[in-house]
Amino acid sequence: MPFIPHTEDDVKAMLNTIGVNSTDDLFDEIPSGLRIRNLDALDSGLNEMAMGRDMKERAERDGGLACFLGAGAYEHHIPAAVWQITGRGEFLTAYTPYQAEASQGTLQLLYEYQTMMAHLMGLEVSNASLYDGASALAEAVLMAVRANTAAKEPRILIAGNLHPHYRQTIEALVRPQGIQLETLPYNDKTGCLEAQFPKIENGDIVAVVIAQPNFFGGIEEVDAITDWAHQHQALVIAVVNPIAMALLKEPGAWGQRGADIVCGEGQPLGIPLASGGPYFGFLCTKMEYVRQMPGRLIGRTVDQEGKPGFSLTLQAREQHIRRAKATSNICTNQGLAVTAATIYMSLLGASGLSDVAKASHANSKALCTSLTAIPGISLRFNSPYFHEFVIECPCTADALILALLKKNILAGLDLSVLSPELDHCLLICVTETKTADDINAYVQALEHALQHIATTVED
Amino acid sequence: MPFIPHTEDDVKAMLNTIGVNSTDDLFDEIPSGLRIRNLDALDSGLNEMAMGRDMKERAERDGGLACFLGAGAYEHHIPAAVWQITGRGEFLTAYTPYQAEASQGTLQLLYEYQTMMAHLMGLEVSNASLYDGASALAEAVLMAVRANTAAKEPRILIAGNLHPHYRQTIEALVRPQGIQLETLPYNDKTGCLEAQFPKIENGDIVAVVIAQPNFFGGIEEVDAITDWAHQHQALVIAVVNPIAMALLKEPGAWGQRGADIVCGEGQPLGIPLASGGPYFGFLCTKMEYVRQMPGRLIGRTVDQEGKPGFSLTLQAREQHIRRAKATSNICTNQGLAVTAATIYMSLLGASGLSDVAKASHANSKALCTSLTAIPGISLRFNSPYFHEFVIECPCTADALILALLKKNILAGLDLSVLSPELDHCLLICVTETKTADDINAYVQALEHALQHIATTVED
Amino acid sequence: MLIFEISAKGRRNHLQAPRNAPEANDIPAHLLRHKAPLFPEVSELQVVRHYTQLSRKNFSIDTQFYPLGSCTMKYNPRGVHQLASLEGFLQHHPLTPASHSQGYLQSAYELQQILSHITGLSAVSLTPMAGAQGEFAGVAMIRAYHLSRGDTARTEFLVPDAAHGTNPATAVMCGFRIKEIPTDKHGDVDLDALRAAVGPHTAGIMLTNPSTLGVFERRISDIAKIIHEAGGLLYYDGANLNAILGKCRPGDMGFDVMHINLHKTFATPHGGGGPGSGPVAANERLKPFLPTPTVGYDGKRYRWLTEKDCPQSIGRLSAFMGNAGIILRANIYARLLGREGLCRVSEYATLNANYLMARLQQAGFTLAFPDRRASHEFIITFKKEAKTLGVSAKDIAKRLLDYGVHAPTTYFPLLVPECFLIEPTETESKEELDNFVNILITILQEAHDSPDLVKQAPHLLPVRRLDDLKAARELDLTWRE
Amino acid sequence: MLIFEISAKGRRNHLQAPRNAPEANDIPAHLLRHKAPLFPEVSELQVVRHYTQLSRKNFSIDTQFYPLGSCTMKYNPRGVHQLASLEGFLQHHPLTPASHSQGYLQSAYELQQILSHITGLSAVSLTPMAGAQGEFAGVAMIRAYHLSRGDTARTEFLVPDAAHGTNPATAVMCGFRIKEIPTDKHGDVDLDALRAAVGPHTAGIMLTNPSTLGVFERRISDIAKIIHEAGGLLYYDGANLNAILGKCRPGDMGFDVMHINLHKTFATPHGGGGPGSGPVAANERLKPFLPTPTVGYDGKRYRWLTEKDCPQSIGRLSAFMGNAGIILRANIYARLLGREGLCRVSEYATLNANYLMARLQQAGFTLAFPDRRASHEFIITFKKEAKTLGVSAKDIAKRLLDYGVHAPTTYFPLLVPECFLIEPTETESKEELDNFVNILITILQEAHDSPDLVKQAPHLLPVRRLDDLKAARELDLTWRE
Numbered sequence A, B: 001m002p003f004i005p006h007t008e009d010d011v012k013a014m015l016n017t018i019g020v021n022s023t024d025d026l027f028d029e030i031p032s033g034l035r036i037r038n039l040d041a042l043d044s045g046l047n048e049m050a051m052g053r054d055m056k057e058r059a060e061r062d063g064g065l066a067c068f069l070g071a072g073a074y075e076h077h078i079p080a081a082v083w084q085i086t087g088r089g090e091f092l093t094a095y096t097p098y099q100a101e102a103s104q105g106t107l108q109l110l111y112e113y114q115t116m117m118a119h120l121m122g123l124e125v126s127n128a129s130l131y132d133g134a135s136a137l138a139e140a141v142l143m144a145v146r147a148n149t150a151a152k153e154p155r156i157l158i159a160g161n162l163h164p165h166y167r168q169t170i171e172a173l174v175r176p177q178g179i180q181l182e183t184l185p186y187n188d189k190t191g192c193l194e195a196q197f198p199k200i201e202n203g204d205i206v207a208v209v210i211a212q213p214n215f216f217g218g219i220e221e222v223d224a225i226t227d228w229a230h231q232h233q234a235l236v237i238a239v240v241n242p243i244a245m246a247l248l249k250e251p252g253a254w255g256q257r258g259a260d261i262v263c264g265e266g267q268p269l270g271i272p273l274a275s276g277g278p279y280f281g282f283l284c285t286k287m288e289y290v291r292q293m294p295g296r297l298i299g300r301t302v303d304q305e306g307k308p309g310f311s312l313t314l315q316a317r318e319q320h321i322r323r324a325k326a327t328s329n330i331c332t333n334q335g336l337a338v339t340a341a342t343i344y345m346s347l348l349g350a351s352g353l354s355d356v357a358k359a360s361h362a363n364s365k366a367l368c369t370s371l372t373a374i375p376g377i378s379l380r381f382n383s384p385y386f387h388e389f390v391i392e393c394p395c396t397a398d399a400l401i402l403a404l405l406k407k408n409i410l411a412g413l414d415l416s417v418l419s420p421e422l423d424h425c426l427l428i429c430v431t432e433t434k435t436a437d438d439i440n441a442y443v444q445a446l447e448h449a450l451q452h453i454a455t456t457v458e459d
Numbered sequence C, D: 001m002l003i004f005e006i007s008a009k010g011r012r013n014h015l016q017a018p019r020n021a022p023e024a025n026d027i028p029a030h031l032l033r034h035k036a037p038l039f040p041e042v043s044e045l046q047v048v049r050h051y052t053q054l055s056r057k058n059f060s061i062d063t064q065f066y067p068l069g070s071c072t073m074k075y076n077p078r079g080v081h082q083l084a085s086l087e088g089f090l091q092h093h094p095l096t097p098a099s100h101s102q103g104y105l106q107s108a109y110e111l112q113q114i115l116s117h118i119t120g121l122s123a124v125s126l127t128p129m130a131g132a133q134g135e136f137a138g139v140a141m142i143r144a145y146h147l148s149r150g151d152t153a154r155t156e157f158l159v160p161d162a163a164h165g166t167n168p169a170t171a172v173m174c175g176f177r178i179k180e181i182p183t184d185k186h187g188d189v190d191l192d193a194l195r196a197a198v199g200p201h202t203a204g205i206m207l208t209n210p211s212t213l214g215v216f217e218r219r220i221s222d223i224a225k226i227i228h229e230a231g232g233l234l235y236y237d238g239a240n241l242n243a244i245l246g247k248c249r250p251g252d253m254g255f256d257v258m259h260i261n262l263h264k265t266f267a268t269p270h271g272g273g274g275p276g277s278g279p280v281a282a283n284e285r286l287k288p289f290l291p292t293p294t295v296g297y298d299g300k301r302y303r304w305l306t307e308k309d310c311p312q313s314i315g316r317l318s319a320f321m322g323n324a325g326i327i328l329r330a331n332i333y334a335r336l337l338g339r340e341g342l343c344r345v346s347e348y349a350t351l352n353a354n355y356l357m358a359r360l361q362q363a364g365f366t367l368a369f370p371d372r373r374a375s376h377e378f379i380i381t382f383k384k385e386a387k388t389l390g391v392s393a394k395d396i397a398k399r400l401l402d403y404g405v406h407a408p409t410t411y412f413p414l415l416v417p418e419c420f421l422i423e424p425t426e427t428e429s430k431e432e433l434d435n436f437v438n439i440l441i442t443i444l445q446e447a448h449d450s451p452d453l454v455k456q457a458p459h460l461l462p463v464r465r466l467d468d469l470k471a472a473r474e475l476d477l478t479w480r481e
Ligand SMILES: Cc1ncc(COP(=O)(O)O)c(C=O)c1O
Pocket: A330, A331, A332, C070, C071, C130, C131, C132, C133, C164, C166, C208, C212, C237, C239, C240, C261, C276, C277, C278
């Protein structure tokens, strides 16, 4: 039987030991009215070979596109070593490291992850992961509400150029606790936050949420925003792309005092696109807020012989100890993705990561320059950007995307998802994975599509 | 530097310790006339990402065919667990287990392999692998020459329906030692060995080499041949397909006394086709001949506390001890492939292996029945066969193969490689990997091709 | 040794980085980073060796028996892992148009159907990323339901004292006050206390069945009636679904909404802490509130259903669509097993638990609920040993590690003192269970003969017992130069 | 525990076997098997756990420093492994027509070119499956060459006494008699003895340079002259090519034919015993005799060259075309490194060896050839310690295992008593080498202070020292019920 090792003799002997006649007897506490006898509406099982055929066909249907789509999930080169090591049974099939002595592998790795992530963000503490970037931001908001004791009301100011799915996620996750979410507008020309900040009083606002880069790839003037928020006793929550942080100023160095909480999507660090997950959310903060952190934290300590070792610490923040009073309900997190990210960061090193950022950026510049040289195509926002930019087209972005899909190019994101006025806008991302040929192929396909669309319109 | 961990400081310190000024000085014993300064005719290096693109393109060019070609290499379902475990660093990157205490993993696995392989063949001993099926046969022949002290001359009788590449391989590998290779003819109707055996005297012949199934997939009357050989003091060397042995009579049970040496290609046991290798050759024998065996042998013993353990044994047969007097020059073998095969056999079990054999056979029957119902197509040999058979076509086999390749079907082997008279003959293999749809697709493609060829000829 | 301790300044692994990356001159200098982060500088071999060696310090399903109660640590099929890791799936961007996502969408849709059938509930959203987020979704849906009816008075959630910590924590995250409901001495919910607790403030109850006490809540229909009559709804914590696959269905028991832990019941690997996946299933009443996105099918093509299609949805719980890779794995697992195999899961999980329970009882161990059937798990208590020998459940757990088996869940549920919650799962053999019994017997003997051996355990692991107090007091959460 | 010992009669793993396989009624009963082979009957989890646990009993490059002389145990790049394992390569049947094999053929052809350039020899056949088969090919080619000229008198092969065991064994397999050539005290071939040995019977000589003594044969041109003038040819055993990549070339030294161990110099993993790959390279004179198949290129398409194209070929050495997967790996490795990276290999391998040699000498260890440069490896001898302390090289090797590093090659080459042949390779860091020196110093101290500790080693491995005599005397080669 698939995955079940019992022989008939085993079953007989076991029933005998238990003292019943059949396994069915073991379910005799279930009220008979509730018992069902089969799952016959489902199909019969397949063997691994047949399943392999089936899934390979499905995978082929979904694969094979040259990806120029980012919008929160980014294709980067992943060294082979990353998943070959991550996939080792000892990492893959272990549980959460409750029994520290039997989990030193995972625990030390997580401690190393915390170290790298904290250093990458320029902060003191990182937890061991949350579900993803968007839900991590929701946790960051809840954490800020607990941490900012100066604020009178749970009001949060959120950058209007934050990824719309992030905004939706925090709406869903923090609204039940009566937290108010308000928008910090962005400038229609630059795509970045308005240089003029709204008037607020000290203690009006719990925290300001800034995205760096923002949803359009634009780079924000983070120093000014950070200082402004701090001047009004608001905390600063930074939502950042970790690869960008190898190039852009780290949140811990923003303004005079640095961002207070940093979160974001860890996927770019060695995790495949994979239809959206599993990825992982990271969360870093200053030491003073560590007790308000959600999620697992690994601490270094010593064993009874004084030898260094690692264990889950500050567990009193967590649901399995504090229950209703926990900092979050999170239990299972995204450990395996963090394992991959840790190996990724180790393999790349700081300079490698910075090379990835620079090469991605240079590639995006190259595509942007070529595209905006095409008559009818212009850059939508005039701000510095990182590896992702928005073009405005003479037709709907949707039409272009469809046309390029026929050439097996995933052209980008149709920004009409964000607002109907942006329906001629295409958000395009280029990473280090693209060659000059790939970029040329995109440009040619787009030119061709534009001609075709023009002709069709004329017809 | 790729794969080199040295920093500049390291290099300086190390040169200092050695007492030289540059690494170049370390090569000062090479006569200057022989020194070269670079390898500039070669290309510069690529990074892993660029290499990935390049190799993926190559792999795609070679992939995607539905394989109905056997002829010594067989496509079977390989459980995912096989290579995920085999690929663990501890198996993959270990050397030959010379330091037994630090290699118990590989050693125990090989002992388990020896056990399974010996039982599968019905013999007492298996070695730990040779290079492949063909070279294993050459070693078997050399071993027989050493073992059969009754034979006057080193004459070997070889089935004429042995895989032609096997025949070529033994020619190349044993000819330098003056061994005579003669052919035991096969019957043109059955494709099997002639029922009438040649007249020989006792001691004329060292050994008879029989293939089961033979190159055409045909099943030989092994009992009679074995007994005949033994009656004339010749040893019997069996070349068998290990999957077939789950269904057909095992060599140890052939005739009155069983085959003496059994060898063959281990690839069907969980090893991918992979352009022909790495596969592995297996070699089994009776205990009385164990000291004539080439290759590694693992023995079970105890450690100084009496605990069971495993180590290389009878090393005095091997080149690293016995040098010029060794049973073979083999040193590195095919350990990793054997690791995979051992896991494969454990996962399948005896009944699973037998199911693979039966399903493959049933599929080949299904295709054969459909094909031979097509006018103009007939079965070339009338003998029982196992999962591989020969059809005779109205056109050259080559023409059919080309036509089916256009439908992404690898139709089989053009037997003109064997002899020009067989140029209308196609050797076709079907394994358990093929579904009824696959088989239908083959039949339709072939019908279509025949029509097309007929039309073309008419034109 | 930490990876930082094998680092050397200036060591570079050029093979993995892009070549000749130009400087980003177009970005103003004040927006750029000025100090490189402290990452290790190590060669590829050093990385491979370091993390390979680290992995070897873990216990795992692939290496050990791991009877961690409530966690369903069963075999994680290698074939499932391989097929979910096919290149076409891995390179698929989550925002790819549906035309080029049919493979994934079909797999997700099928899983929705399978889960709906297994749970007896009519609709499923796969987006929650673990059990706790599934709980959040379900409880938020109950909240949205009451609010949609203008029923704003329902501010309380009932949670049995045996519940998993995520249950109360979740209800609080959804803005509810918690009322704890006690357990009776048979492990069932105390019905009188429940009746006393319900009222017009009752939004709902969160319940696991079989409960975390390892027993089936026999009066579940009565409980459902009490709650429903009070106007509340029932949330089912599906962490224990492995116990009842094909035997009974939460929908039939009266539950309105539930989550399923794919990383438990559907054998997806737990990865040293995750990822999991906690799909949420609801009956017709709560279906409109399911989180987005879900997958729809018109008989020809699969497509995402979003806020536009589901205006009453509680919304989006993550940036994309949940832990897609885990959803793929669960789909593959479920279809490998098929209807027969899925029914066998609960059958053999229950057989194993009851056998182990019987053997341990016969060997003199104290069961928490000796009169009950075990579900897929059960509880033993070392209260007696703690008192008479000074050997705690923790000590015994640590000593088990020395014998190469992972400890069961200890000190949970909190109501049973000095307890082990033991869940063998269906994929372990009788031999493995017998071996575990023998080890426990040996340890009990050791606890009598040389209690210090047990109290000082583990002895044979990479570290001895760790100083958790020091860890919490002298926080060392990151390595600094 | 053996896998057979966790087997249970009747346990079946249906997931991996075809369903409903019909009986083969068409095959006569007397040709069928009647008794199933004794295979284990185990579940998939049992298999995974058993072999995962077994793997953990190995030392390996991925887990340990492994300075095994003559074996070039360097980092086996994971990226190479991944790319050689692409589905398209794995499912490619060796007899697929060339039209559908261009990806593989191109890779093989490129490697032929690279090897030709590196070795300074004009043509390459990739078919030999390991070093020993490469040796066979080369020596058989020399034999074929002499015979092709009607020169049947050349029945002797010269082999230095320092040669690897495969050298004499190979020459014998090719039908030659062996003449051993002694080594002088500096580790070079004794030229006088060589001159005395050559003659009209000399078919050729097999030589490694740098030799297995870890030193470069300085008078190689003289040797070549002596052999060639006597009408013999020179075979180069390329196992030590890692030492000279981009520094000098066997072709330039006067060698006519050689093999290359891809599983050493080209970093393909050794797999606990193999597979390897031993391509053979030859100069114009011997090129016609290369084994088939090789790959040709007409500027447009790649194709196999077989007996038809190469009528003088020594023939075919295996059923297909060698260890194709290893050939792919070597191609990828070589092209990842490129011309710069390949030159660095020998540079850093030599630096590491000389550094380690210097450090050990300074620490008081006895070098076999203190006046010589190390090549990529070198020899130390414990002759003194064996005499004064009764601690042998073997004892020290075993004790090294306790410290978590693999032992160097011991007792080879046979001419140096109580020796270690130490090859650190270029992929190990200075820290790793320093650590190794410290461990050896510690062990030497132990050998003085408590020799039994060393003599009884290993203490910390899965087994203590094994009884090899018993293994050979009471042969137990397979498990029986
Ligand atoms: C009974 C119970 N409920 C809920 C959960 C929470 O699930 P998750 O860890 O996936 O968030 C768990 C997991 O430990 C559990 O055992």
